[in-house]
Amino acid sequence: AQKITQTQPGMFVQEKEAVTLDCTYDTSDPSYGLFWYKQPSSGEMIFLIYQGSYDQQNATEGRYSLNFQKARKSANLVISASQLGDSAMYFCAMREGQRDDKIIFGKGTRLHILP
């Protein structure tokens, strides 16, 4: 069954340090995509990065990169050189392609960047 797990409810990180947010998933669909979104305290959902199941390279977008380990079914988000503005809720999401095109989210990780 389609499942997304984020095991870190909250994290505290010093400004300018790198941070890794964990995401594991489960699916029997060979075609799927993984997304990361950021939700600041204002509530809007901001798309950060995408990784497809057939992508050979790990996705990168500016300070964001995705550590995709397909065999381990993990898709961890790495934020380099963290900033105070990175303090937010972060969600991992998965979309199955061949089955029913359902998009589900993990429970999220609340990241606090300390000055």
Added chain:
Amino acid sequence: NAGVTQTPKFQVLKTGQSMTLQCAQDMNHEYMSWYRQDPGMGLRLIHYSVGAGITDQGEVPNGYNVSRSTTEDFPLRLLSAAPSQTSVYFCASSYRWGQGGNQPQHFGDGTRLSIL
């Protein structure tokens, strides 16, 4: 650029009342979905639709109905509101997997719903 428009932004209901949360998008997205967000639970999928006339259940569909008569609109109906349905509701739209599955969902601003 309207994107995804949700109305209302806030609503207070009494137990047993019914209401419809409206969602409209102007991006010609075939895929639309409804989520509820509760503290510690993330976003949970209520219902979704891959096109006009097609709807399907998500993770937590009980107590909610949807219909999709047009590409643009995807209303969510609470048939008999219960306190457990107090939540923030998000509507989202995107391309279908086969048309752009790597594209992110566009989210509305959310509806904060309280059931007394």
